[in-house]
Amino acid sequence: MSTKYAIGVDYGTESGRVVLVSLANGEEVADHVTPYPHGVIDERLPGTTIELGHEWALQHPNDYIEVLEQSIPAVINSSRVDPEDIIGLGIDFTACTMLPIDENGLPLSFSDSWKNDPHSWVKLWKHHAAQDKANQLNVMAEQRGEEFLNRYGGKISSEWMIAKIWQILDEAPEIYQAADQFVEATDWVISQMTGTLLRNSCTAGYKSIWHKQEGYPSKDFFQALDPRLADITDTKLRGDVVSLGTKAGGVTKEMAKRTGLLEGTPVAVGNVDAHAAVPAVGVTSPGKMVMAMGTSICHLLLGDEEKHVEGMCGVVEDGIIPGLYGYEAGQSAVGDIFAWYVDYGIPPSVKGAAHERGLNVHQYLEEKASNYRPGETGLLALDWWNGNRSVLVDTELSGLLIGATLQTRPEEIYRALIEATAFGTRKIVDAFHHNGVPVEELYACGGLPQKNKLLLQIYADVTNRTIKVADSKQTPALGAAMFGAIAAGKERGGFDHVVAAAEQMARIKEETVEPIPEHVEIYEELYKEYSTLHDYFGRGDNQVMKRLKALRNSADMGKGNVYVKN
Ligand SMILES: Nc1ncnc2c1ncn2[C@@H]1O[C@H](COP(=O)(O)OP(=O)(O)O)[C@@H](O)[C@H]1O
Numbered sequence: 001m002s003t004k005y006a007i008g009v010d011y012g013t014e015s016g017r018v019v020l021v022s023l024a025n026g027e028e029v030a031d032h033v034t035p036y037p038h039g040v041i042d043e044r045l046p047g048t049t050i051e052l053g054h055e056w057a058l059q060h061p062n063d064y065i066e067v068l069e070q071s072i073p074a075v076i077n078s079s080r081v082d083p084e085d086i087i088g089l090g091i092d093f094t095a096c097t098m099l100p101i102d103e104n105g106l107p108l109s110f111s112d113s114w115k116n117d118p119h120s121w122v123k124l125w126k127h128h129a130a131q132d133k134a135n136q137l138n139v140m141a142e143q144r145g146e147e148f149l150n151r152y153g154g155k156i157s158s159e160w161m162i163a164k165i166w167q168i169l170d171e172a173p174e175i176y177q178a179a180d181q182f183v184e185a186t187d188w189v190i191s192q193m194t195g196t197l198l199r200n201s202c203t204a205g206y207k208s209i210w211h212k213q214e215g216y217p218s219k220d221f222f223q224a225l226d227p228r229l230a231d232i233t234d235t236k237l238r239g240d241v242v243s244l245g246t247k248a249g250g251v252t253k254e255m256a257k258r259t260g261l262l263e264g265t266p267v268a269v270g271n272v273d274a275h276a277a278v279p280a281v282g283v284t285s286p287g288k289m290v291m292a293m294g295t296s297i298c299h300l301l302l303g304d305e306e307k308h309v310e311g312m313c314g315v316v317e318d319g320i321i322p323g324l325y326g327y328e329a330g331q332s333a334v335g336d337i338f339a340w341y342v343d344y345g346i347p348p349s350v351k352g353a354a355h356e357r358g359l360n361v362h363q364y365l366e367e368k369a370s371n372y373r374p375g376e377t378g379l380l381a382l383d384w385w386n387g388n389r390s391v392l393v394d395t396e397l398s399g400l401l402i403g404a405t406l407q408t409r410p411e412e413i414y415r416a417l418i419e420a421t422a423f424g425t426r427k428i429v430d431a432f433h434h435n436g437v438p439v440e441e442l443y444a445c446g447g448l449p450q451k452n453k454l455l456l457q458i459y460a461d462v463t464n465r466t467i468k469v470a471d472s473k474q475t476p477a478l479g480a481a482m483f484g485a486i487a488a489g490k491e492r493g494g495f496d497h498v499v500a501a502a503e504q505m506a507r508i509k510e511e512t513v514e515p516i517p518e519h520v521e522i523y524e525e526l527y528k529e530y531s532t533l534h535d536y537f538g539r540g541d542n543q544v545m546k547r548l549k550a551l552r553n554s555a556d557m558g559k560g561n562v563y564v565k566n
């Protein structure tokens with residue numbers, strides 16, 4: 001049999017990345033990136049003057065289709081692989097990235113009647129404007145002693161499906177009415193490729209409070225939350241939930257024409273970006289935490305039993321690897337914090353100096369920050385520039401930098417921000433490790449490990465653990481391709497289980513990043529300080545961050561420059 005291939009499509013925050021992968025050894029034969037033409041929509045609706053409020057983050061559904069149309073032909077052409085030999089396709093996506101669709105499966109934002117209402121658009125994972133709804137949901141679930149809350153670390157996040165839907169219902173009841181269903185973008189894109197809409201168990205489990213045995217929370221619970229939501233799971237969230245690797249269908253004639261794939265090529269049901277990365281780095285057993293490090297960090301871990309850990313995003317049976325419990329936690333901003341600093345925090349002289357050295361600003365600051373030893377900057381930061389996902393689960397928290405003096409230099413702040421994100425990861429590692437879900441080693445994948453060596457060393461030092469690094473440019477896409485090959489099945493040259501696919505295709509570098517004992521010692525001290533600040537500002541002793549956000553919101557309302565529904 002000739003070598004067989006699969007395609008993986010990784011839908012990130014800013015772009016979609018497509019890889020064509022050999023099933024013989026996981027080699028990425030070709031890859032192509034399509035930046036989303038509309039990017040992250042967080043100021044105003046495209047082509048209008050309609051302003052969005054703070055914490056809003058939307059996307060354009062057509063951008064996702066553009067990725068398929070641009071990047072799939074590009075990898076087929078550059079690899080010269082015969083489409084006959086491309087036996088399957090899988091995708092992974094940011095999540096919960098959701099949208100309302102009509103009876104024909106079309107996004108409401110495509111309709112002239114609804115397109116000027118921001119609630120008809122895709123709400124990106126980092127849309128945080130539903131925090132109020134998440135808070136109410138958590139209070140109600142706690143009062144009623146809802147069992148499901150334990151599976152989500154004690155709190156449901158505003159980033160997830162129910163809070164987002166409830167925000168739509170509250171602020172735009174007509175959009176809620178008009179929506180035939182609310183779906184994850186990952187499931188919607190698959191429906192556009194195959195003509196079949198199926199809900200995958202990964203996003204349903206982690207983002208929509210679905211459980212393999214118990215299903216969704218009870219009607220009673222939704223009735224208590226808001227009587228208008230009572231039937232939601234039979235109506236707007238209806239539909240089969242199927243496990244990862246299930247074949248959703250074959251590529252339609254229309255999509256075959258637009259992508260260059262053969263009609264009928266098997267397509268797997270959708271998956272989540274970080275979760276797809278786990279088998280791609282060869283992790284199929286407990287004790288190994290995978291960090292998908294990019295705009296944000298998602299932390300994924302496997303276990304033999306269901307344990308409850310404070311502030312985790314969730315534990316889902318079969319949620320990552322069938323047969324095991326999959327645990328997820330995360331930090332809502334990591335690369336995004338460095339991007340913010342580089343875009344808004346540095347003086348022009350730094351840009352100029354970086355340019356002169358032929359480096360981008362990140363590379364320049366990394367190089368200069370590498371000259372400092374742990375503790376030498378005298379700085380400490382809280383990494384909550386986009387709220388705290390784990391373990392506090394509170395998007396209303398914000399950033400903090402302490403220790404600045406007239407001598408403080410930009411590279412020192414850059415280093416302190418990296419350290420803060422490493423301390424945030426250490427909180428998550430400790431939460432699992434001390435609650436019966438051991439974390440023995442770390443695996444790093446995503447964009448950051450490829451871009452910043454200092455960052456990886458700091459993470460190894462702060463967590464005092466060895467880090468293994470993915471040997472793949474597009475790890476989630478490689479994982480998605482594995483699931484595409486599972487959808488195709490063994491008889492067509494694919495696989496019958498993800499463990500078999502991982503054994504053959506996973507890619508990890510030989511070289512590891514080891515903690516440096518002298519650094520570990522100093523970071524242990526700094527971590528104690530971080531923990532004090534973390535608990536003081538994050539657990540209610542001092543609510544200054546929330547009061548400041550409330551003041552900012554009232555000021556904005558006064559100026560009339562926040563999107564407010566009538
Ligand atoms: N040299 C660098 N060091 C640290 N962060 C970087 C560097 N270059 C880019 N970044 C950050 O990487 C993030 C993008 O990560 P990537 O994994 O490529 O994308 P995504 O999060 O969309 O999957 C951006 O937030 C950017 O600020």
Ligand SMILES: O=C(CO)[C@H](O)[C@H](O)COP(=O)(O)O
Nearest residue numbers: 012013094095125294295296
């Ligand atoms: O929550 C998620 C997965 O569960 C998001 O997809 C993730 O945080 C966004 O990923 P990235 O930083 O790679 O764009």
